[in-house]
Amino acid sequence: MSRSFLVPQTDPGASYDAHKEEIDAAIKKVLESGTYILGKEVKDFEQEFSSYIGVDFAVGVASGTDAIEISLRAMNIGRGDVVFTVSHTAVATVAAIERAGAVPYLIDISPETFTIDTDKLEKEVKTCILKGGKSPGDLKAIVPVHLYGHPADMPTITAIAKNYGLHIVEDCSQAHGSECMNKKVGSFGEMAAFSFYPTKNLGAVGDGGMVVTNNPDYIEKLHALRQYGWENRYVSSFAGINSRLDELQAGILRIKLKYLDKENKKRREIAGSYTNALQGKSIKTPKITNNASHVFHQYVIQTNNRSDLISYLQSKSIATGIHYPMPIHLQPAYKDKILVPVTGLEITEEICQKIVSLPMYPQMTTDSINYVCEALNRWSI
Numbered sequence: 001m002s003r004s005f006l007v008p009q010t011d012p013g014a015s016y017d018a019h020k021e022e023i024d025a026a027i028k029k030v031l032e033s034g035t036y037i038l039g040k041e042v043k044d045f046e047q048e049f050s051s052y053i054g055v056d057f058a059v060g061v062a063s064g065t066d067a068i069e070i071s072l073r074a075m076n077i078g079r080g081d082v083v084f085t086v087s088h089t090a091v092a093t094v095a096a097i098e099r100a101g102a103v104p105y106l107i108d109i110s111p112e113t114f115t116i117d118t119d120k121l122e123k124e125v126k127t128c129i130l131k132g133g134k135s136p137g138d139l140k141a142i143v144p145v146h147l148y149g150h151p152a153d154m155p156t157i158t159a160i161a162k163n164y165g166l167h168i169v170e171d172c173s174q175a176h177g178s179e180c181m182n183k184k185v186g187s188f189g190e191m192a193a194f195s196f197y198p199t200k201n202l203g204a205v206g207d208g209g210m211v212v213t214n215n216p217d218y219i220e221k222l223h224a225l226r227q228y229g230w231e232n233r234y235v236s237s238f239a240g241i242n243s244r245l246d247e248l249q250a251g252i253l254r255i256k257l258k259y260l261d262k263e264n265k266k267r268r269e270i271a272g273s274y275t276n277a278l279q280g281k282s283i284k285t286p287k288i289t290n291n292a293s294h295v296f297h298q299y300v301i302q303t304n305n306r307s308d309l310i311s312y313l314q315s316k317s318i319a320t321g322i323h324y325p326m327p328i329h330l331q332p333a334y335k336d337k338i339l340v341p342v343t344g345l346e347i348t349e350e351i352c353q354k355i356v357s358l359p360m361y362p363q364m365t366t367d368s369i370n371y372v373c374e375a376l377n378r379w380s381i
């Protein structure tokens with residue numbers, strides 16, 4: 001579908017083409033090994049990925065959604081517990097919290113970084129504690145989302161968590177390699193979840209996910225949860241699920257991990273070209289805060305003339321996306337299952353009307369980048 005545009009918005013197929021020989025060899029190796037679930041490739045990838053992030057342990061699971069759910073469950077967070085996150089995110093973040101049995105409490109975002117507004121977060125935590133409606137004991141965790149590849153404000157979030165006794169599970173699904181204060185995201189929280197959905201900065205050719213942590217106490221539980229709750233084979237100590245990263249995906253991800261930094265650098269270069277082309281226009285370009293390293297999973301602009309801009313780019317055969325058009329607190333499946341501040345989610349609702357994601361994938365050719373920049377530069381509104 002994406003290939004029907006001259007410039008697609010994303011292109012996972014191009015990522016295969018770029019590393020075809022190595023990926024084909026990795027696939028063949030797995031097929032011939034005869035081990036397809038929880039073998040050497042998964043073990044090696046867990047080791048390589050944890051060392052890339054700068055943490056001690058990694059546990060491969062079947063998706064990013066599962067990674068968040070399993071992280072929460074490993075901390076015994078579940079029924080009746082409250083977990084703070086944002087409404088402006090992939091629905092998966094909130095779905096995972098809900099599936100763990102907890103109640104998602106959705107906080108507004110900062111209009112600059114699209115990540116959780118830490119002032120509003122602290123205010124809600126305090127209000128909850130004062131109101132006593134939801135008892136302080138029920139407030140369990142924060143799930144900050146490093147949306148579009150920009151890190152959430154982890155120093156402040158860590159301080160809030162410490163102050164109020166909350167756990168942190170980072171949602172790093174869009175931020176493989178992103179840094180805050182020269183430290184990779186995924187190494188701040190007690191646990192962090194990654195997705196390897198094909199279009200992510202590190203993408204498989206199917207579903208995949210990872211939980212990372214520095215705490216050895218969680219490892220046995222994580223291993224058990226991803227496989228039927230087994231602590232010993234065939235004996236379930238508690239109710240687990242089936243959520244395993246498979247050998248084929250792990251073998252392919254091991255190849256792609258080697259190129260992640262180079263590809264993130266390319267994403268930053270594309271972002272730089274867009275920002276230059278948009279100088280002086282009435283379009284708001286993405287900000288990067290001090291101490292942050294952005295990996296541009298998406299390059300998201302804001303405009304009051306969104307539908308005009310999208311049709312204009314479409315007329316030039318340039319595809320765009322909207323990530324995301326409807327905040328989670330307004331979605332039919334979740335609107336009755338979440339908590340929101342009484343003051344509402346003003347910034348979230350406002351920016352949903354204005355955001356557009358431009359084409360962004362590391363295999364974009366110089367010609368394509370120039371073509372998009374030229375089109376943006378000629379945009380006259």
Ligand SMILES: *Cc1c(COP(=O)(O)O)cnc(C)c1O
Nearest residue numbers: 063064065090092093173195197
């Ligand atoms: C992709 C994504 C997820 C979920 O990942 P899946 O692997 O599709 O389950 C969760 N959170 C965010 C922010 C994502 O972008």
